[in-house]
Amino acid sequence: MKKTEGLGPAVLLVFLFFLIWEMAARAVNMVFILPPPTGILSKLWELREPLFAEHLPSTLAVIMIGLAISVVVGAGIxxxxxxxxxxEKALYPLIISSQMIPIIALAPIFVLWFGYSIWSKVVVTVLITFFPITVNTYDGLQSASKDLRELMMTMGAGKKEIFFKLLLPAALPHFYSGLKVAVTLSVIGAAIGEWLGAQAGLGYFSRRMMTQFDGAAVFAPIILLAAIGIVLFILVKLMENKSLKWRKTS
Incomplete structure (x- = not known):
């Protein structure tokens, strides 16, 4: 009940935002630049067949493959x-440096290397999403109590027991924090990759509609991209709550 009541201000703020947007769009009356939310929803329904049957599955495939690779590679590193x-001395500077190069500048290079296949978009997504997973997981592993580690070693615990009973529980909250950031960035990575070189996907569809000066059709796939990010974030949050029940009880 308290959680539901806590959503009230957020729902009200979102409602006011869309209400002001609707009124401003109607006042300006330039649909190709600033379409009203009702017009975007109408266009989304009108374009539901190509968006949901062709472009949404393509974008979801990029996001899920990119996230899977980022989790395995990021947590492993x-x-x-x-x-x-x-x-740590060899890889940490390289990991930091990888985020200094604008991804949007590298995306065309990946298109040259991989063509318009799914892998050019996956690489962009991985480069954006692996960083928060790697850094947060590493910080979590380093945050484990040294006193507890020494105590476990004194009691005869091996490296395997120390990892699974001390280091892993200490790192899990940090891992989920990085994953929550990564799932939202994965949507951006997939959209950027599709925007610069693709034959299908929500980002590609939005760019194609821009050339036709159809503002509502440009915004329609963006709404779906935002919805994907929200759903993925909620799913990660649910996974976190279920796997970290011990943190609430403690």
């Missing part, structure tokens, strides 16, 4: 850096 100081 984080564990490697936590157990090897040499790996």
């Amino acid at each position: 984080a564990v490697w850096m936590s157990i090897s100081s040499a790996a």
